[in-house]
Amino acid sequence: MRHIISLLLENEAGALARVAGLFAARGYNIEALTVAPTEDPTVSRMTIVTRGDERIIEQITKQLNKLIDVIKLLDISGADHIERELMLLKVRTHNGYDREEIKRLSDIFRGRIIDVTACSYVIEMTGDSAKLDAFLANLTPGQIIEVVRSGPTGILRGERGLHL
Amino acid sequence: MVFRVFRVELSGAEIVVQALKDEGVEFIFGYPGGAVLHIYDALFGQEDVKHVLVRHEQGATHMADGYARATGKPGVVLATSGPGATNLVTGIATAYMDSIPMVVLTGQVPTPVIGSDAFQECDTVGITRPCVKHNFLVKDRRKLAETIKKAFHIATTGRPGPVLVDIPKDITDPNVKVPYHYPETISLRSYKPKVKGNPRQIKKAAELILQARRPMIYAGGGVILGEAAPELTEFTRLLGFPITLTLMGLGGYPGTDRQFLGMLGMHGTYEANMAMHECDVLIAIGARFDDRVTGKLDAFCPYAKIVHIDVDPASIAKNVPVDIPIVGQVKPVLTDLIAELKASGKKPDADALAAWWQQIERWRAVDCLRYDRESPLIKPQYVIEQLWEATRGEAYVTSDVGQHQMWVAQYYKFDRPRHWINSGGLGTMGFGMPAAIGVKLAHPDSDVVCVTGEASIQMCIQELSTALQYKTPIKIVNLNNRYMGMVRQWQEFTYESRYSHSYMDTIPDFVRLAEAYGHVGMRIEKPEDVRPALDEAFRMKDRLVFLDFITDRTENVYPMVEAGKAQHEMRLPPWINVDRELA
Numbered sequence: 001m002r003h004i005i006s007l008l009l010e011n012e013a014g015a016l017a018r019v020a021g022l023f024a025a026r027g028y029n030i031e032a033l034t035v036a037p038t039e040d041p042t043v044s045r046m047t048i049v050t051r052g053d054e055r056i057i058e059q060i061t062k063q064l065n066k067l068i069d070v071i072k073l074l075d076i077s078g079a080d081h082i083e084r085e086l087m088l089l090k091v092r093t094h095n096g097y098d099r100e101e102i103k104r105l106s107d108i109f110r111g112r113i114i115d116v117t118a119c120s121y122v123i124e125m126t127g128d129s130a131k132l133d134a135f136l137a138n139l140t141p142g143q144i145i146e147v148v149r150s151g152p153t154g155i156l157r158g159e160r161g162l163h164l
Numbered sequence: 165m166v167f168r169v170f171r172v173e174l175s176g177a178e179i180v181v182q183a184l185k186d187e188g189v190e191f192i193f194g195y196p197g198g199a200v201l202h203i204y205d206a207l208f209g210q211e212d213v214k215h216v217l218v219r220h221e222q223g224a225t226h227m228a229d230g231y232a233r234a235t236g237k238p239g240v241v242l243a244t245s246g247p248g249a250t251n252l253v254t255g256i257a258t259a260y261m262d263s264i265p266m267v268v269l270t271g272q273v274p275t276p277v278i279g280s281d282a283f284q285e286c287d288t289v290g291i292t293r294p295c296v297k298h299n300f301l302v303k304d305r306r307k308l309a310e311t312i313k314k315a316f317h318i319a320t321t322g323r324p325g326p327v328l329v330d331i332p333k334d335i336t337d338p339n340v341k342v343p344y345h346y347p348e349t350i351s352l353r354s355y356k357p358k359v360k361g362n363p364r365q366i367k368k369a370a371e372l373i374l375q376a377r378r379p380m381i382y383a384g385g386g387v388i389l390g391e392a393a394p395e396l397t398e399f400t401r402l403l404g405f406p407i408t409l410t411l412m413g414l415g416g417y418p419g420t421d422r423q424f425l426g427m428l429g430m431h432g433t434y435e436a437n438m439a440m441h442e443c444d445v446l447i448a449i450g451a452r453f454d455d456r457v458t459g460k461l462d463a464f465c466p467y468a469k470i471v472h473i474d475v476d477p478a479s480i481a482k483n484v485p486v487d488i489p490i491v492g493q494v495k496p497v498l499t500d501l502i503a504e505l506k507a508s509g510k511k512p513d514a515d516a517l518a519a520w521w522q523q524i525e526r527w528r529a530v531d532c533l534r535y536d537r538e539s540p541l542i543k544p545q546y547v548i549e550q551l552w553e554a555t556r557g558e559a560y561v562t563s564d565v566g567q568h569q570m571w572v573a574q575y576y577k578f579d580r581p582r583h584w585i586n587s588g589g590l591g592t593m594g595f596g597m598p599a600a601i602g603v604k605l606a607h608p609d610s611d612v613v614c615v616t617g618e619a620s621i622q623m624c625i626q627e628l629s630t631a632l633q634y635k636t637p638i639k640i641v642n643l644n645n646r647y648m649g650m651v652r653q654w655q656e657f658t659y660e661s662r663y664s665h666s667y668m669d670t671i672p673d674f675v676r677l678a679e680a681y682g683h684v685g686m687r688i689e690k691p692e693d694v695r696p697a698l699d700e701a702f703r704m705k706d707r708l709v710f711l712d713f714i715t716d717r718t719e720n721v722y723p724m725v726e727a728g729k730a731q732h733e734m735r736l737p738p739w740i741n742v743d744r745e746l747a
């Protein structure tokens with residue numbers, strides 16, 4: 001099962017290495033990881049996407065909690081939550097047909113074209129990871145120059161939140 | 165944070181030494197080098213923190229570790245950057261695996277050159293990260309005192325463990341002084357280990373315990389670490405239940421008591437492992453369901469409902485699912501559980517318990533630890549039994565790793581906690597002798613013995629020199645079987661006796677080696693000389709005596725749960741036929 005674990009951790013040098021090292025040492029899988037400071041500069045927020053059965057996820061959360069730099073964590077996939085990932089995508093647009101077709105498709109997926117040259121577009125798109133996957137599936141491999149994905153971040157719906 | 169207000173200004177080096185004093189540190193085990201020279205200069209001429217100069221940094225970690233295990237206080241280590249720090253890694257990992265409180269201070273190259281492959285630079289924080297509870301790189305001398313306080317706080321609370329503080333040389337510069345404040349207490353928002361257990365869980369546990377018909381208590385190192393031997397003893401006696409201890413738990417309940425079934429696990433007793441397998445309620449206390457205990461996981465305690473008390477939530481349900489988890493320190497949890505049981509006014513079913521004990525006594529009658537007492541060769545088990553008698557069971561005993569370690573665990577009946585000191589989790593050969601030096605420094609008036617093997621002892625043999633310098637007259641009992649016995653035993657059992665590189669063709673003359681280091685050496689070759697030699701050695705109160713016992717080299721450790729087997733599928737010695745015994 002895919003899980004999204006949100007963490008608040010001390011914004012200390014090495015905190016990221018501790019988390020990454022834990023996953024490597026214990027053989028847990030990291031599908032994606034994002035991290036950035038929060039409104040409180042001493043605290044970072046990290047989002048980890050991982051996979052595993054219930055027992056493994058339980059161990060992952062316990063082992064993460066054990067790290068001294070981890071202040072709080074929550075498996076947000078267990079609750080009603082919103083997930084968003086940012087994708088920047090560069091595509092080839094050799095002819096008028098491509099340009100029209102890609103623009104139309106991007107509009108359908110609520111993407112924005114943020115850079116244009118004679119033969120390329122840069123498209124910005126956010127959504128949950130499945131939506132970004134679906135968009136990519138509609139392009140042919142020859143059209144894609146590069147794909148940059150941020151990895152998902154997430155937040156709980158409603159008033160409840162992960163905060164200090 | 166509460167600050168004691170000092171109007172003093174100190175250099176980083178002075179801060180290190182003053183912080184150790186304020187922390188009440190008695191001994192620091194260390195070895196100098198460029199990056200810590202400022203600190204060594206600050207140590208010079210003061211007597212509050214006694215520095216023990218080792219011969220190899222690994223020795224320093226094991227001494228600090230032995231000191232910590234024997235006292236409950238954190239062991240403190242100091243080493244230089246680069247090779248000094250890398251030499252510590254084995255000892256830090258040893259302490260980490262057994263949850264031993266330790267604070268390790270290392271020098272680092274000056275801040276401006278970090279990352280430039282400077283002389284004796286290594287990423288100490290990176291190298292040690294996976295084997296410490298936490299570590300720090302100090303980049304601001306104004307935070308040095310507070311960081312050292314944090315290190316002691318983290319090392320000694322919750323589930324204890326080693327904490328490393330890496331200090332760049334410029335931070336300890338004697339010419340730059342800053343105000344010194346050593347916080348008396350500290351609180352970290354990200355670290356709040358639990359102490360008391362959840363009352364609802366404790367109530368549930370009491371209910372389950374009172375319904376047990378074939379109960380079993382399985383306790384481990386957490387009882388020793390959490391100073392809970394008195395509570396465990398009261399709990400066990402109150403209920404009249406059988407109890408077994410892990411290798412790390414020995415001494416947590418009196419080893420000579422009838423309710424004690426001996427150690428469990430790979431080299432546990434027949435009765436302990438059988439009772440584990442057949443029990444219907446298992447009360448696990450400060451033990452972590454290690455694979456050397458459980459054997460094949462899916463056949464572990466198949467009939468049992470399990471209560472597990474542990475301060476570390478990650479220990480609970482890690483290997484084995486648990487019915488009633490209780491997160492907290494053993495001591496307060498057992499105190500509350502005892503109160504709950506007493507308040508209930510109920511007792512477990514007496515008839516069921518009597519029948520269970522009858523069954524256990526039949527297993528015990530197999531007498532699985534019996535061995536050949538008529539042999540003309542010295543049997544290692546005999547040496548340990550005699551050691552136990554000669555020291556009235558009161559010595560602090562350290563060991564290295566191998567067969568000799570298991571024989572101490574089986575034949576030296578520890579009645580008190582913190583007297584059995586060995587590397588269980590990492591299984592570090594070379595641990596025993598330096599650890600014994602650390603123990604002897606802590607308890608100069610007690611007998612301290614290191615039981616070792618001729619292979620293990622050579623891994624930190626250089627510390628014999630440290631032992632002379634600091635007048636730590638420990639006794640070394642070398643069970644010399646001219647084999648890496650534990651390796652040879654596995655090769656005998658699973659590799660058709662192909663003894664691949666488990667034998668050393670060249671073994672030093674330990675008597676002369678001991679003498680060369682300024683100690684007394686004795687070689688003992690006949691069973692009748694074992695006891696007189698031990699007695700003579702213990703009479704030499706102020707000398708380190710190296711007793712080289714030439715033992716039966718073919719002896720194996722029994723019982724044994726071989727790899728992949730379930731806990732009750734033990735290999736017993738060839739001279740015991742269980743079916744006949746139980747018939």
Ligand SMILES: Cc1cc2nc3c(=O)[nH]c(=O)nc-3n(C[C@H](O)[C@H](O)[C@H](O)COP(=O)(O)OP(=O)(O)OC[C@H]3O[C@@H](n4cnc5c(N)ncnc54)[C@H](O)[C@@H]3O)c2cc1C
Nearest residue numbers: 384385386390411412429430431450452475494588589591
């Ligand atoms: C050659 C060899 C053979 C071995 N054979 C055996 C064997 O036959 N049998 C055996 O038992 N072991 C054996 N071992 C040792 C084994 O590898 C493990 O080290 C040992 O079983 C672990 O003991 P433990 O479960 O008591 O845990 P420890 O490592 O002592 O861990 C303590 C547990 O208690 C918890 N804890 C710590 N402090 C507290 C507190 N204050 N309150 C509550 N909980 C606390 C910790 O979180 C942890 O879960 C062998 C080792 C070697 C080298």
Ligand SMILES: Cc1ncc(C[n+]2csc(CCOP(=O)(O)OP(=O)(O)O)c2C)c(N)n1
Nearest residue numbers: 566567568591593617618619620648649650
């Ligand atoms: C540092 C280290 N290297 C290797 C091992 C693997 N090992 C475990 S026991 C053992 C043999 C120990 O021999 P000895 O000290 O003579 O003890 P004996 O088993 O003969 O009593 C070895 C090599 C280890 N535990 N530690």
Ligand SMILES: [Mg+2]
Nearest residue numbers: 617618647649
């Ligand atoms: Mg040997």
